[in-house]
Structures are given as structure tokens and as C-alpha cells.
Amino acid sequence: MQKAWVYFENGVFIEAQCFGASGTSIGEVVFNTSMSGYQEIITDPSYAGQFIVFSMPEIGIVGVNDFDKESRGAYCKGILVREYNTRFSNFRAKDSLENFLKQSNIMGLCKINTRDIVKMIKKEGAMMMIASTEISDPEILKKLLSEAPHIQEINYIEIVSTKKPYIHQYATFDFNTFAYKEPNTIKKVVAVDFGIKTNILNELTDVGIEVEVVPYSFEADVLIERFKKQEIHGIFLSNGPGDPMLLQDEVAQIKKLIKARIPMFGICLGHQLLSIAHGYNTFKLKFGHHGGNHPVKNIITGEVEITSQNHNYSVPEEIADIAEITHRNLFDNTIEGIRYKDAPIFSVQHHPESSPGPKEARKLFAEFASML
Structure with missing residues (x-):
């Protein structure tokens, strides 16, 4: 895994690990309370333009397969999880979540206190964020985020x-x-x-x-x-x-x-x-x-x-x-x-x-x- 940095619209800045696609991505952050079904969630087109925070702390355990895709692709910006499991074990699994995210050009961020992020969103509301494996300076991330269009201005x-x-x-x-x-x-x-x-x-x-x-x-x-x-x-x-x-x-x-x-x-x-x-x-x-x-x-x-x-x-x-x-x-x-x-x-x-x-x-x- 490589290092990644996350800057939220309210000024919160954290360091994470990236197990998905590398690069820099901007979107709205929301949280999901499901205890299972991460592949269906990630491939739901309604999440286009959003980062999904999973409140379930362990993600990746069952891998991915061809039957659980809810669309022809995946359109979310990325996912934020507490722990990513590199080993998957399920009789239906065909590949790892990590490979699926990379193939779909979606960021996967882990080693994050997702409980704090969920509490923050509940208190302050859904907000925009930027994540990057390339830029570690919070001031540069803040500038890029402020210059990007808001999700409410984009027709996905x-x-x-x-x-x-x-x-x-x-x-x-x-x-x-x-x-x-x-x-x-x-x-x-x-x-x-x-x-x-x-x-x-x-x-x-x-x-x-x-x-x-x-x-x-x-x-x-x-x-x-x-x-x-x-x-x-x-x-x-x-x-x-x-x-x-x-x-x-x-x-x-x-x-x-x-x-x-x-x-x-x-x-x-x-x-x-x-x-x-x-x-x-x-x-x-x-x-x-x-x-x-x-x-x-x-x-x-x-x-x-x-x-x-x-x-x-x-x-x-x-x-x-x-x-x-x-x-x-x-x-x-x-x-x-x-x-x-x-x-x-x-x-x-x-x-x-x-x-x-x-x-x-x-x-x-x-x-x-x-x-x-």
C-alpha cells in the first residue's frame, strides 16, 4: 500500500493508506451503515461523484464476483474503510476488492478512524473532500478542493x-x-x-x-x-x-x-x-x-x-x-x-x-x- 492524504471541506486533514487506484480525486463524502454487500454498494450508480465511508470496520473479506455488480461499471470516487483485508475467502469470489478498485479507477483508503468520520458527517453534514496519493500538502489540497465544482453542480x-x-x-x-x-x-x-x-x-x-x-x-x-x-x-x-x-x-x-x-x-x-x-x-x-x-x-x-x-x-x-x-x-x-x-x-x-x-x-x- 502507498500513503494517501485526505482533506475535508471543513478543514480536517488526515493521513491514510491507499489500496485502490492512485492519483488525486475529489467528491462528496457520505457514510453507509450496511454490514455487508460492499460490491453492490460500490457499483450502485447513485453513488457517482461520492466517496463512501463504510461504518462496517472490516472490508474485503468476501472478495468480488461477476454476479454482485449492480451496473456495467463503478462510478463512486472512492471508499474509506477502517481495515482492508488483503486475503479474501468466499466460494463465490473471483478476485480481490483491491484489484476491482484499481481496474475501475476508484480509490480505496484504509487505516482511517471511520467512526470519527461518521460522527463528523452526522454532526456537520455531507461535505466535499479531496484524496491524493500524490499531494501531501494540506494547503495545496485545500486550494484544489475550493476550485473544484461542487457535486450539486455536476450532472452525473x-x-x-x-x-x-x-x-x-x-x-x-x-x-x-x-x-x-x-x-x-x-x-x-x-x-x-x-x-x-x-x-x-x-x-x-x-x-x-x-x-x-x-x-x-x-x-x-x-x-x-x-x-x-x-x-x-x-x-x-x-x-x-x-x-x-x-x-x-x-x-x-x-x-x-x-x-x-x-x-x-x-x-x-x-x-x-x-x-x-x-x-x-x-x-x-x-x-x-x-x-x-x-x-x-x-x-x-x-x-x-x-x-x-x-x-x-x-x-x-x-x-x-x-x-x-x-x-x-x-x-x-x-x-x-x-x-x-x-x-x-x-x-x-x-x-x-x-x-x-x-x-x-x-x-x-x-x-x-x-x-x-
């Missing part, structure tokens, strides 16, 4: 979205047979890719939906015509990175879909964009929700579901004027799910597809299929 959707449409071929993975289940589809939807996770597509296919994935730069008029001809039966709006308020062109297209009364389901960023398109702007949370162990109350059933989460933004309480609130976060009472009163549209802030995390909320995919 253009980077993580697919470049051309495709049909998703798989249902969920069966760990008994170690193969993907055979699709048995009845209805068809178009999934708009703002940074979609693979297991979202698997779960949609698993409940009988054929999924055509299209780029973020979709044309609503084309989809509306296809809906009228019954070529498609609904629209799915995916998760993705960054500030939803930057995506005004996409919001304009979603407004057309709403007006056409096409059935829609949104997750995470898709949930936020639907709110904005209805006239209710999102706001940024202090440090967001990131992890696979977050309790959400289903207001409709009264059940508490443990969920997987990854978001920095939330929809406002005023949306209750036009939508029924269906889910609430039990950590801070923010809105986690809504169903619009006068349209066949519903959305959730959390990730019912898990990967990683519990699967208690996956029934939402079946609800979407039933609505179609």
Missing part, C-alpha cells in the same frame, strides 16, 4: 445512463440453482435509466414485466404514442445520482407522461423527479440515508419494513396536497413513499430491490405489475 446522469435502448434479459438470481430465473413476461414497460441498478430490472422481470431500458434523454411524445398503441403498458423511473433539481429537461418530459395518464412507478431519483414534475421541489437532507438496515413504516399496512437506502434528497411534506403518503422513515420521519390521488402513479424513496439489504419491500414490484 449523462455518465451513468445507457447510451442506447436494450431489452433486459434476466429475472432475479436463484441461489439454489446458481442461475438467473427464466423470464415469464406478460406486460411491457419502458424503464428510463438515470443510473438504474441491475436488480431493479431483475425484480421487474420477475413479476412478469418485460423491460425495455432507454437513456435518460428520452422523448415523452414517442413513449405516449407507443402507450396509445398498447406497445407498452407503463413507465418506470429509476434511481440515479446527484441533485434532481438539475434535471429540468427530464422533468419537462415527465410532465408530459403525467398528463397522458400513463401508469408510472418511481424509485429514489425517479420518486424525486415525479414530485418536482408535480410542482413540489425536493430539498437536501443533512447527511442523507445510506445503508441496508433503515426502518420504514408502511402507513397502509402498519408494518415496519427494514429497507435498503441511498439518497441525499427528500420530497416535501406539502406533496400531501395531491398524494397519499404511504411510507415514512422511522429515523427522521421523512417521506419514503407516496401514491398520487388522481393518477396511476406511485413512488418510493427507498430501494425495494435491495442488493444489498433486506427484501421486505420487494412486493412493490408486484403492486406495479398489478396496476398495469
Whole structure:
């Protein structure tokens, strides 16, 4: 390992060890509370432009494999961990996390007191940071960080979205047979890719939906015509990175879909964009929700579901004027799910597809299929 230096926006400067890609990288730092599933987290496109602090102190134990990737690449800036395990031991492992990070040009920083970093973020909020294996002078790092664009000014959707449409071929993975289940589809939807996770597509296919994935730069008029001809039966709006308020062109297209009364389901960023398109702007949370162990109350059933989460933004309480609130976060009472009163549209802030995390909320995919 080589030495690395980290400078945070609030002036905190620390020394670390680097086990991933070398160089200098700038991004927003957030923390994740999951106890497992680091490969799925690292390959979640919603982390584009961010450094992930793992509160789980031991990382690298199970290596990496081809099945646990949640996208075609990895878009986070880096990870911060307490201890990195150079030896991995798991029957599914094909390579080490270290090699995966280097191949993906992602920094891996260890020998860090991650407990202090998590406490700092909880107290002061998510902030920008710079990490380098080349520069040890805190004043130079401070200058480079101050001159770099803030994450809220960068549109990462253009980077993580697919470049051309495709049909998703798989249902969920069966760990008994170690193969993907055979699709048995009845209805068809178009999934708009703002940074979609693979297991979202698997779960949609698993409940009988054929999924055509299209780029973020979709044309609503084309989809509306296809809906009228019954070529498609609904629209799915995916998760993705960054500030939803930057995506005004996409919001304009979603407004057309709403007006056409096409059935829609949104997750995470898709949930936020639907709110904005209805006239209710999102706001940024202090440090967001990131992890696979977050309790959400289903207001409709009264059940508490443990969920997987990854978001920095939330929809406002005023949306209750036009939508029924269906889910609430039990950590801070923010809105986690809504169903619009006068349209066949519903959305959730959390990730019912898990990967990683519990699967208690996956029934939402079946609800979407039933609505179609």
C-alpha cells in the first residue's frame, strides 16, 4: 500500500493508506451503515461523484464476483474503510476488492478512524473532500478542493445512463440453482435509466414485466404514442445520482407522461423527479440515508419494513396536497413513499430491490405489475 492524504471541506486533514487506484480525486463524502454487500454498494450508480465511508470496520473479506455488480461499471470516487483485508475467502469470489478498485479507477483508503468520520458527517453534514496519493500538502489540497465544482453542480446522469435502448434479459438470481430465473413476461414497460441498478430490472422481470431500458434523454411524445398503441403498458423511473433539481429537461418530459395518464412507478431519483414534475421541489437532507438496515413504516399496512437506502434528497411534506403518503422513515420521519390521488402513479424513496439489504419491500414490484 502507498500513503494517501485526505482533506475535508471543513478543514480536517488526515493521513491514510491507499489500496485502490492512485492519483488525486475529489467528491462528496457520505457514510453507509450496511454490514455487508460492499460490491453492490460500490457499483450502485447513485453513488457517482461520492466517496463512501463504510461504518462496517472490516472490508474485503468476501472478495468480488461477476454476479454482485449492480451496473456495467463503478462510478463512486472512492471508499474509506477502517481495515482492508488483503486475503479474501468466499466460494463465490473471483478476485480481490483491491484489484476491482484499481481496474475501475476508484480509490480505496484504509487505516482511517471511520467512526470519527461518521460522527463528523452526522454532526456537520455531507461535505466535499479531496484524496491524493500524490499531494501531501494540506494547503495545496485545500486550494484544489475550493476550485473544484461542487457535486450539486455536476450532472452525473449523462455518465451513468445507457447510451442506447436494450431489452433486459434476466429475472432475479436463484441461489439454489446458481442461475438467473427464466423470464415469464406478460406486460411491457419502458424503464428510463438515470443510473438504474441491475436488480431493479431483475425484480421487474420477475413479476412478469418485460423491460425495455432507454437513456435518460428520452422523448415523452414517442413513449405516449407507443402507450396509445398498447406497445407498452407503463413507465418506470429509476434511481440515479446527484441533485434532481438539475434535471429540468427530464422533468419537462415527465410532465408530459403525467398528463397522458400513463401508469408510472418511481424509485429514489425517479420518486424525486415525479414530485418536482408535480410542482413540489425536493430539498437536501443533512447527511442523507445510506445503508441496508433503515426502518420504514408502511402507513397502509402498519408494518415496519427494514429497507435498503441511498439518497441525499427528500420530497416535501406539502406533496400531501395531491398524494397519499404511504411510507415514512422511522429515523427522521421523512417521506419514503407516496401514491398520487388522481393518477396511476406511485413512488418510493427507498430501494425495494435491495442488493444489498433486506427484501421486505420487494412486493412493490408486484403492486406495479398489478396496476398495469
